[in-house]
Amino acid sequence: MVKIIDCTLREGNQARQCNFNADNSYILSKEISSLGIDMIEAGHPLISSDEFLRVKTIINAAKVPVLAHARSRIEDIDATIAVGAKWIGLFASINEISLATKFKGKSKQEVLDMFAQAITYSKSKELNVRATIEDASRTEIIDVIEMINYASRSGADRICYSDSVGALSPKETYDTLSLLVKKFPNITFEYHVHNDLGLSLANTLAAIDAGIEWISTSCNGIGERAGITDTLQLINFLYKKNHVDRFNILKIPQISKLVEIFSRIKISPMSPIVGVNAFNHVSRLHQLAASKNDNAYNYLTPSDFNLESTFIHDSPIIEKELFLIPFEKSATELKHHREGPGVRYVMIDKRLLEISPYYFIARKFNHPNSPAMPGHVDGHTHNCDSVFLFLGNKENYEGLCVEVILGCEKKILKSPATVFIPAGMYHTYRHVSGEGTYINFVNSGDYNSSLL
Template sequence: MKKRTIEIMDTTLRDGEQTSGVSFSASEKLTLAKLLLDELKVDRIEVASARVSEGEFQSVAQITSWAEEKGYLDRVEVLTFVDGGSSIEWMIKAGARVQNLLTKGSMNHLTHQLKKTPEQHFSEIAAVVAQAEKNGISTNVYLEDWSNGMRNSPDYVYSFIDYLTTLPIKRLLLPDTLGILTPSETYSFLYEIRKKYPQLHIDFHGHNDYDLSVANVMEALRAGCDGLHLTVNGMGERAGNAPLASVVAVVNDFIPDVRINVKESSLFKVSKLVSTFTGFGIPANKPIVGDNVFTQTAGIHADGDNKKNLYFNDLLPERFGRKRKYALGKTSGKANIQKNLQELGLTLNDEELKRVTQRIIELGDKKEKVTKEDLPYIISDVLDSNTYQQRVFVRSYVLTHSKGLKPSTTVSVEIDGDSHEENAQGDGQFDAFMNALRKVYSSRKMELPTLTDYAVRIPPGSNSDSLCETIITWEHDGREFKTRGLDSDQTVSAIKATEKMLNIF
């Protein structure tokens, strides 16, 4: 099957910057422009709106200077306005050579915003296009609110496009400005225009207000459009634009007669950088680039992956420079744990694996997130608990901390089947706990070991705060020994380490 190549125009630096609260610095724009064209291999980038600010001018000047050296100048585009040539002068000074001229694609916008007749608007557009051509600037034309124009004033839209075919324009840019189109409308509107104007290069620019932007892009391609406007992470005004990563995956997997140049393996890298620059986090469940999209949580899925990759689909994480993960939690089961153990190079026998699984389920029931990096700590804690016969149980405790009052603890301890309850104060919650414990052991005419060192750590590389390990060093009769406790709460992990000490002691 012969494939047609579709142009991808990334507008993260222009339309994406219209995300509320987002503003790229000049250096950030230059960095992203280089990544988008050199690394990601998009065909074109829209980098700014003309006449916005001095900072915008400087960023465009830097991008065009770099693009000219690389031979990319005709791939760098600027949004301009029908303003008597002011945008053209701005572009000339900034070194830009492609304008995306913003015009009115619906009678509603033309009548109520510009308050002009079609003839007035068309003649002003012609003057701007002529001035651009005179100065070596090529022109693409946006029909703003085109989707509403097709719904409510199609005669105006067709007369406008008829007029544009008489001008030296390179591309017709058709935006669903308010994100109102259904997939069936997208197809029918674009198919009509494609059929009527087969010689025109047509770009579709989708917004995501109804979460239909990717579906609309698929229909736009089916209708025969030549280019797509997308943004990294779907950034843009209101609900944003059609997201680059999702569209690339959909095109590569579901539209066999279309070819695009975008490099899939760089999508995640660019996505993360844009998130860092903007401060806008990527939702964990966002397709392709979200943290969770290549993570299996259910144990049955991990088991199926062990048995001929039963839960894989065509969206293999390696395509996007990522790796499949197996989450650890109450639904993970032994298969998930074994997958993580393999990555860490660890092996456990059946009994040990059963005990570790049970411990992870306990943490999951407490809504704790367990990571691969936590696993060695859990293994250490579980296997350490198997080295002694438990005769002492800390059955219950109440820890209080109030401003202006000393912390206090009430503790219930079972020793060889006998229950003891004491209350004490201390300099902190754990100190109060130890003082109450000393009262219990004092009543049994026993002294406790001396605490000589107390260290708390979290698993290195762990991206959750679910677990901390407390390591306590004890001394008794000139002999030192250490016990460890593991929990999401630091004081509780110290109490667990102390419970182990009581049994060893």
């Protein structure tokens, strides 16, 4: 049986845009566990006190075993013990480029000894050990075999072959891993591959065919550089093609969206299952057929993911239709809102322009001496970024005072002022005093559908 270790919360956190905090990680740990995967890989507890707390939060929230990442050093191993992880992921590499750039002049033998000693020490502390051969795809096979022997003799419970730069083709992956599986029939192997050539899923399937038991993945495929194999695509493949029914594929869209929000890495419209185009049909022939039967132009069934086929084609851009007339509208049209002070105008959204990816309103506060009132907006969060702008009527845009809550921070702001609100962050505001204009920009053409 193929087993999956999801490393969204470790590998994913190494993507350029991503900085999961403890709160994000708590939610994702629970949700990813519920997919039916077998293990979660957390971060590196020695890095900082914040990372230690984040890893501990993941361990406490997860419904499956958690592996913490560590270098082959005693202090890293001790931090893993202190954080409460039962599994540790140790790694080393002995090819020329690794020895020259990562190990400060150590010889191959010194790195092998360090690796073996770290595994032995971890086992003496009753940790389960995954030993990773980093950059294995650019390491001579004789050296890979030597590292496997060292790790196995030292007590490693599982050995990971890491194609750290995504260098191999599917055939090369199959040939290499088949050789190792046959040579070491009593060793449990794991496979980790990056997507630098766009082949991570194909290589992963080749690894499974070669007899690899454990596969390392991340939700939405996020990770260093071009990322790694996508957990969600892999479990869907196993469900659809291999008839594996132990995964909760109904949760794929929900978890993908959470990862998109917390990682700040946008999903491609063409991404299978979760992209907005995945089950959308534009050709008239396709629309007519799919409206009668979803399977006419879908291999995957939308209802398996609690989705439906759509038949949307954005209108062409016509210059004369881009000059819009804003309209006055009460905030009561929005969830979490009541009638507020002043006059509110919708400047742009999908009602004014069908293809608008933005929601933009302006509210005019006209009574400078009115007493401070309770806020008309309850705290809420969006699945996209948004912005507050406050502009007073006095010179240099002064003259307006507001209270803003952003996450755990509450501040009194005097205009001019701007507040950037990242996706997934709790926020609200209220007018305190003065005259001026409040502008709200939301990176979604439909305000209510952007709410979490």
